[in-house]
Amino acid sequence: AETLLVAVGRGPNSAGHGYEEAGIRMERGFVLADDRLRTNLDNVFAVGDLVPGLQLAHRGFQHGILVAEEIAGLDPRPIDEAGIPRVTYCKPEVASVGLTEAQAKEKFGGADTYTYALSGNGKSQILKTAGGVKLVKAPDGPVVGVTMVGERVGELVGEAQLIYNWEAYPEDVAPLVHAHPTQTEALGEAFLALAGKPLHVHG
Structure with missing residues (x-):
């Protein structure tokens, strides 16, 4: 890369609304x-960008749903922040869910990883995109993170989100059949490889 753009400085729009004055x-x-x-105040909730964490629209939507269900007495399950999908809309796109390799090593004391290159994926060849799918697995445990780089990989993060949130093992996902030619095959092949049954291996 010849140029790096660093976009920082976003913050909550909380000044002048009387929150601190209210306690x-x-x-x-x-x-x-x-x-x-x-x-800390009874019957006062906070959602979206006002709450520390990822400043993502879909996180805010889910916060609203959780609060509505909490008020209604439906006892909703708390949101796993790591299970919220993240997409950077650049060229190529970057999409991820779950933990990074470093986070997994810190949490579990180690991690197994596998990276599948999109050069082995037919649809990615048609789209003329490069990149890859990286899986992070807890030692003797489920997949705890998925990161993808490539054109349109934001459209693949839904499957990765299910895999992470359902605490699936590579062996659980490897037998699932993915349509051909699609980029979702890259996810499927990554899981096959991590389960010890690689189909295509490309550099």
């Missing part, structure tokens, strides 16, 4: 909340 606990402009998005 709501804040930190660096963010409203502090528990895993059910409750603040």
Whole structure:
């Protein structure tokens, strides 16, 4: 790469709304909340970009659903922040869900990884895109992270999200058949390889 663009500086729009005056606990402009998005004040919740963490629209949508269900007494399951898919809309796209290799090593004391190059994927050849799919697996455990780089990989993150959130093992996913030619085959082949049954191996 010849040029690197670093986009930083986003923050919560919380100034001047009277939160601190009302007694709501804040930190660096963010409203502090528990895993059910409750603040320190009774019947006051915080959602979306006001809450520390990823500033993503779909995270905010899910926060709203959780709070609505909490108020309705439906006892919703708290949101696993790592299970929220992340997509960087650049060229090529970057999409991920779950833990990075470094995070997995810190959490589990180690990690198994496999990277499948899109050069072995027919649809990616048609699209003339390069990149890859990286799987991160806990030692003797399930897949805990998926990262993909390539054209349109944001469209693949839904399958990766299910795999992560259902704590699937490579052996669980490897037998599933993926349509040909599609980029989802890259995910399928990565899982085949991590399960010890590689189909195509390309550099």
